[in-house]
Structures are given as structure tokens and as C-alpha cells.
Amino acid sequence: MININLLSVSNLPKLNKLRKLELSDNRISGGLEVLAERTPNLTHLNLSGNKIKDINTLEPLKKLPNLRSLDLFNCEVTMLINYRESVFALLPQLTYLDGFDVDDQEAPDSDPEADGDGLDDEYEENGDGEEDDDEEEDELDEEVIDDEEEDDDDLDAEEEEDGVDDEEEEDDEDGEDEEEDEGDEELPQGEKRKRELEDEGEEDLEDEDDEEDD
DSSP states (O other): OOSSOOSOSTTOOOOTTOOEEEOOSSOOOSOTHHHHHHOTTOOEEEOTTSOOOSGGGGGGGGGOTTOOEEEOTTOGGGGSTTHHHHHHHHOTTOSEETTBOTTOOBOOSOOTTTTTHHHHHHHHHHHHHHHHHHHHHHHHHHHHHHHHHHHHHHHHHHHHHHHHHHHHHHHHHHHHHHHHHHHHHHSOHHHHHHHHHHHHHHHHHHHHHHHHHO
């Protein structure tokens, strides 16, 4: 909530998990006890550019046991004599004040906790879960493909069997015709001639019947 003309933090909702709060360049002059009540797990608080004038205004921050970094740049309180020593004495849990520790060692550019590395770990874990889902989907796709291939193989096998059956039926029919022809050939000469005469007699009878009908 940077540079939004805030006069106080009295309307701040309860945010138990909040760790980093940016309130710079507003018009806050006190009422910091609200932070202890509604953001009890703060580790980083930036109040630079506000209207904080004396050390006592910061006393409610003693109730933030996890507070590690406090920024008060461009606040009038920073002009007080022994400002840094007084703040570190008031808030012993602090590690960095205005970006430097008690020995004037500069704070690192980033803080893993404040930058939400824990959240990144959660995202990575979720990412691994998605990869597992993708692998499961790939396995399912492979199974489907295998089933389709098996179905195709079964159809091909059935078609081949049908083709073999048709060929066998044709062979059987050809065999029967050949047997009949062979049977005729094996008849004695007299029997064969007799059969031919009988066939001719049947044809003559059919012709006579046709003439009578005319």
C-alpha cells in the first residue's frame, strides 16, 4: 500500500500469514498497535516516507516477535540523536534498520522468507504433480493405442480367416464339379451313350409338349 495517502492502518484486515508489508510514502503518524493485533507474523515492515516523529511511536512494534527488518527512511524520527541505537534497544528482535544491521552491515538484496521462496517450493511441488498427471495421461494414451492396434489385428485376422473359408468353399465346389465330370468319363461306353439318349428323349418330350400347347 505505497503512496495512497493513508493516515492510519486502523482499517487493515486481519492477516495472520502476512510477512511483508509496504506502507511507504503515506501520512501515517501513529496507531501502529493495529499491526501487532492484525499482522502478528510480520517479518518486514516499510514505513519510510511517513509522519513518524519520535521513538515512542514505534513501541507497539515490540509485540511483533518475528520482525526482522524495519525501514523508516525520510521519517522525522531518523533525525533524532542516537536514533539507531534507540531503535535497536527498543526492538531487540530487529536485525536490520533502514537496510543495515547494528554493526552497519548492509542487508542482502533479497530475503528468502520475504520474497516467498516457500511459495515457489509449493509451485514446484505442484509442477511435479502436473508432470505426474502428464505421465499418467501419456500411459493411458499408449494403452488406448495398444488396444486399438489389437482390435485392428483381430479384424485383420478375421478377414484373413473369412478369405481362407471362401477359398476353401470355392475349392470344394470346383472339386465337386470335377468329380462329376470324372464320373461321367469313368462310365462305360454303353452307359454313357444310354445317358445321352435319355437326355435327348427328355428334350424331345419337352418339344412335343410345347407344340401341343401352341
